Amino acid sequence: MTVYLLRRLFQAVLVMLAMSVIVFVGVYAIGDPVEILISPDADQIERERAIQALGLDLPLWQQYGTFLIRALQGDLGRSFVFNEPALQLILQKMPATLELAVGATFMAVLIGLPLGLYAGLKPDSAGSKAIMAGSILGFSLPTFWVGLMLIMVFAVQLGWLPSTGRGETAQFLGLQWSFLTRDGLAHLMMPAINLSLFKISLVIRLTRSGVRETMLMDYVKFARAKGLSPARVTYVHVFKNILIPVVTVVGLELGSTIAFSVVTESVFAWPGMGKLIIDSINVLDRPVIVAYLMIIVMMFIVINLVVDLLYSTLDPRVRLEGKS
Incomplete structure (x- = not known):
């Protein structure tokens, strides 16, 4: 296991290095922040002084070299707009995005697995057909439209849930979390539901197809x-074997949810990383954009590693291959 972890760590370093080059060059190519950050009324001397202060007068390779040296020291740059460390700005917004993404993923697993299991075990029943029809709607409906409908129904007409903001928070591990308070949980409910609809549909269809395929296997027939009871056959022999593809997809979807929760955060005015990156793109705040993308890449690497480790827990064949 130690050798495996060291190999994955080495691979992660190579991936981070390659992505840093791609991200830095891509952000450099999207535009010149000088045209946005510096006033048009400024004279040439002031413009040159500002360009030099931001380090934009250096050639691209030198800018990247400076960024790489500082990144190895934990410094991902300083925001052009806020004049604060980019990493600090992102970490301030990260808890809000993380709890929204984790809440949506938890809902997807909690709702999608039982529904997909039922649809796979009883494919010809009316309930199964209704579940599959609902999953198609979950794939098809736009996220922003569903969010607006949720606000209209549950916030405006019924008044059950708040429509915007994060609500009251409580401190845990030095960070502020909204799910630890009743008011914060109420604020979290609608954004998490809106973000989880697509993932619920995905888990339902993946679980159903896995059940239908596994039920035909010889070990299930045996x-x-x-004479084992249907419940034991289902939860011991079928359910455990379908978890491997579900874990894979859910793990990757968690990373995607963290990275692409921008629409939901915008609709519900959720103060997460999505709003920060949109504002940074509008003003071409390069350090914040690069730092955000690098953190997202690191999250995907960590999530993939956790998924691979879960494989060895769920499937003994993986452990045996690793030992060999």
Whole structure:
């Protein structure tokens, strides 16, 4: 296991290095922040002084070299707009995005797995057909439209849930979290539901197809022939074997949810990283954009590593291959 972890760590370093080059060059190519950050009324001397202060007078390779040296020291640059460390700005917004993404993923697993299991075990029933029809709607409906409908129904007409903001927060591990308070949980409910609809549909269809495929396997037929109860066959022999693809997809979707929760955060005015990156793109705040993308890449690497480790827990064959 130690050798495996060291190998994955080495691979992660190579991926981070390659992505840093791609991200830095891509952000450099999207525009000149000088045209936005510096007033048009400024004279040439003031413009040159500002360009030099921001380090934009250096060639691209030198800017990247400076960024790489500072990144190895934990410094991902200083925001052009806020004049604060970019990493600090992102970390301030990260708890809000993380709890929204984790809440949406938790809902997807909690709702999608039982519904997909039922749809796979009873494919011809009316309930199964209704579940699959609902999953199509979850794939098809635009996220922003669903968010507006949720606000209209549950916030405006019924008045059950607040429509915007994060609500009251409580401190845990030095960070502020809204799910620890009743008011914060009420604020979290609608954005998490809106963000989880697509993932619920994905988990339902993935679980259903896995159940239908597994039910035809010889070991399931043998378990039935031994006289095991349907519940034991389902939860011991079927359910455990379908978890591997579900864990893979859910893990990757968690990373995607963290990275692409911008629409939901905008609709519900959720103060997460999504709003910060949109504002930074509008003003071409390069350090914040680069730092955000690098953190997202690191999150995907960590999530993939966790998924691979879960494989060895769910499937003994993976452990045996690793030992060999």
